[in-house]
Amino acid sequence: MFPTKKVQTMIGQMVQVEMKGDQHILEGTLVSADEYLNMHLSNTVEIIDGERAKSLGSVVLRGNNIIIINPVEN
Amino acid sequence: MFPTKKVQTMIGQMVQVEMKGDQHILEGTLVSADEYLNMHLSNTVEIIDGERAKSLGSVVLRGNNIIIINPVEN
Amino acid sequence: MFPTKKVQTMIGQMVQVEMKGDQHILEGTLVSADEYLNMHLSNTVEIIDGERAKSLGSVVLRGNNIIIINPVEN
Amino acid sequence: MFPTKKVQTMIGQMVQVEMKGDQHILEGTLVSADEYLNMHLSNTVEIIDGERAKSLGSVVLRGNNIIIINPVEN
Amino acid sequence: MFPTKKVQTMIGQMVQVEMKGDQHILEGTLVSADEYLNMHLSNTVEIIDGERAKSLGSVVLRGNNIIIINPVEN
Amino acid sequence: MFPTKKVQTMIGQMVQVEMKGDQHILEGTLVSADEYLNMHLSNTVEIIDGERAKSLGSVVLRGNNIIIINPVEN
Incomplete structure (x- = not known):
């Protein structure tokens, strides 16, 4: 599965970026x-020092400034 | 809604970038x-240290140097 | 007016970049x-510390390394 | 072999990025x-200081933020 | 004259980048x-501290990592 | 000769990047x-401090993170 497809499978789920x-x-x-x-x-x-430090609500992230996308396991 | 569409819905509103x-x-x-x-x-x-520090008026921002776009809640 | 159009309207004028x-x-x-x-x-x-510090004459700037474009008010 | 083709030959193998x-x-x-x-x-x-320091599981990496791709020799 | 055209006019001349x-x-x-x-x-x-410090000969520069191009006046 | 063509002429030769x-x-x-x-x-x-410090073998480099390409003279 291509990387962009892999990201599509994470829709609706928690991700860490x-x-x-x-x-x-x-x-x-x-x-x-x-x-x-x-x-x-x-x-x-x-997330600061592994703690949920500050709520940002709804955000848009510019793709070229994303380094790693990581699905969060429950 | 795609990220770029989401940004279109913020037109006319306050955003933090x-x-x-x-x-x-x-x-x-x-x-x-x-x-x-x-x-x-x-x-x-x-915004510096959470304070509205300096007025810049009308500006154009280059997309690839934008990291996060955040609608400002009223 | 689109951002790139907005920049076109600044042609012939002083800008801060x-x-x-x-x-x-x-x-x-x-x-x-x-x-x-x-x-x-x-x-x-x-501009260094708000002072016009060094004359560079005619320059070409690579777009992806521009962060903010600001028309200079007279 | 072109660089992107070279990367395709590494599929299924360990890489260091x-x-x-x-x-x-x-x-x-x-x-x-x-x-x-x-x-x-x-x-x-x-990898921190040459040690396998932290498990990240499945990740997607944005290409433009990759500097070097290196096949890991067994 | 467009920025890329302006750069074409500098061919054969000294430039500072x-x-x-x-x-x-x-x-x-x-x-x-x-x-x-x-x-x-x-x-x-x-150029280091305004001095011609180190000869590099023939080089290729990646455009996206160029910030300013400046013709050198004789 | 265009920059990308110039790079093609270096194939098979030592380059410093x-x-x-x-x-x-x-x-x-x-x-x-x-x-x-x-x-x-x-x-x-x-190369660290002008010394050949660490062998990396076969690598792929992402173009946008390349700053300067320099043929190595023999």
């Missing part, structure tokens, strides 16, 4: 993703 | 956005 | 810009 | 890669 | 440039 | 390169 910039690790429910891996997350929280 | 570079957090009214997530904001202010 | 890299803030007259937001500026100066 | 960002070195089994070098790895671990 | 990465400022004769602003320079030298 | 990220300078034999300047090198070594 490492971004460039100041808010490195985000966790949220994947609402949608496109071919550039731009992503729309809901119920997003920023 | 985290950018790469020195002026990390900007807040302004979204005037327009294109498929690359280039954005035109009006009444833009830079 | 924040770039990635060592020369963060540049100010100059916008000669041209293309769809990637590559820009040609004339009479460019580098 | 240096990324931009905080988790520099990852090691995992290459499940798939596309023309942008977006990659899907399984059984991924983060 | 600010790059991302460790060798920030390069100076050389522009041999060719393409639409992505990938550039081929000959007789390239690295 | 400056990358973004932790392993800044690599040296190896250029096996192939594509239009994005993705590169496949064999017999790759990392």
